[in-house]
Amino acid sequence: MIRQHTVDLAVPRRRATGVRFQLRSATVAAYALLAVLGLIYLIPLVFVLDVSLMSTRQFAINAASFPDPVTWSNYPTAWIKGTFNTYFVNSLIYTFAIVCGTLVISTLAAFPIARGHLRGTNAFYILFLSGILLPVGYIPQFFILQNLGLYNTQLGYILLWCSRVALPIFVLTGFIKTIPSELDDAAAIDGCPYIRYVLQIIVPLLKPALSVVGLILAIRVWNDIIGPVIFLPSKGIKPISAGLLQFFAENAADWTLIAAAILITALPLILLYVFAQRYIVAGITSGAIKG
């Protein structure tokens, strides 16, 4: 009955209401289902918020209650105890460096590919595309970074991320192809040097594509956990997700502090999601939808 009704709603005009009672009960069922779904997603997050504002004592007595009194101090305590200052700054540095680095080298590579300025343009394009399908070789990556002296360094981690150019190049190449190449010819007459042309003329035109690719990349870097665990064992250079896990391991029984730490890590993401939801959803799913 639920199913019947939901499809009815999906269709522009409703059938004459011969079966009013049936329709109404279906509506109720559809809303009930919607509410249950909402709760399944809301409860874990609200519970973490709830716990993060509780005293340790209250948590031990009855965690399924509203915080009384509201203990804001869990946040500064977790922040200081977990050196989240360091993790936060590290993550900002990694996110900024990786997003900028990846976007610059991907745009520079995507332009000659899109325009066919290379001997064997297609071969290069297919080579980059293969990166989307190939498995990640963590073990050889570890070996290479170790032998280059880049293991457990910020630079090593940044370079590792910047090497994942397959998807950015794929997206940007497609986008550059939509920019008319007459512009190139006009610039050639003026003798505009190649790299300057790409950075000064093409990059501004690519802004929409660059911001979506950058946004998605920033979220992925912020959330990366396997990368830091393998390549950044030193506490001082860990990004925030790895820092959160570290904090969790060090304070295993301190649930109120852990809850606060979870929300400290999640807050920038939640804010980003609130303000840029449409772009984030479109960006993350676009690969699959066009697929």
Place this chain on the structure above:
Amino acid sequence: MGRTAGIWPYVCLAPALALFLLLEILPALGTSVFSLTDYTGLPNVPIHWVGLDNYTGLFAAQQTFLLRALAVTAIFSLLVTVLQNGFAVLIAWLLNSRIRGQLAVRSLIFLPVVLGATVNGLTWYVMFNPLQGPVTLLLQHFGIRANLLGAPSTALYAVIWVQIWANLGFSMMVFLAGMQSIDAEIYEAGRIDGTSPWSAFRHLTIPLLAPSITINVLLAIIGTITGFELIFVLTDGGPALASQTLGMWVFNTAFFTSVSRLPGFASAIAMVQFAIVFVIAIVMQSYLRRREAVL
């Protein structure tokens, strides 16, 4: 411009190409090379060729562990793929309507996709915690005393639940995009013929969604066989290896076991994992594409 640019297009290509070859392509191919060595991951220990020793070790001495990991991976992959996509398509159907509040619920379901494995994993760790976790309390209410993540019999299923919870939003959005691209006139035509809503869903929506189904199923299968972030955060493969998938096993063997890190041996497991993903992806792809054609 292209003909006069000379060397410059190659200069532009160089940084991306160099990094990509060195840190993506070379490592992706290099796993097979390391699988033939006794690489330990320690900087000053010489690496020797050991031929197929890692593979014979995997299939003979470690056979029980291999079979165990294969079974866990199969359960994890199958349940997540089927349930995540099944729920996602039904929820997308429910939300692809003018029902009030659907936008808010849609946003909420997608939120974990943005929050990432560590936040999602630890959030549910708090929910499942054996002392005051709401899930634990709820089960106690029904007379069940359970430490879901801590017991070998339930850990895998708890992880599966969180995995589905975390990734449902992605599949749902892909289905929603697919449904919105279906022409409303098709349903009109169906209704004139007296088609019931359920059979419209079954015989119109589902077949027309076939491309979305193909991509979602493939991504879920590949993601569950290779990915292990949530498992790592929630259980690290435990307790007693109850939630150790192939991907988790590779990672633990290569990097995380404090006793003996064996990246060489782990490479052999990774090769087996890759072979499985490769075969399943090819088979599923052709099967789903053929179904698309039939439907």
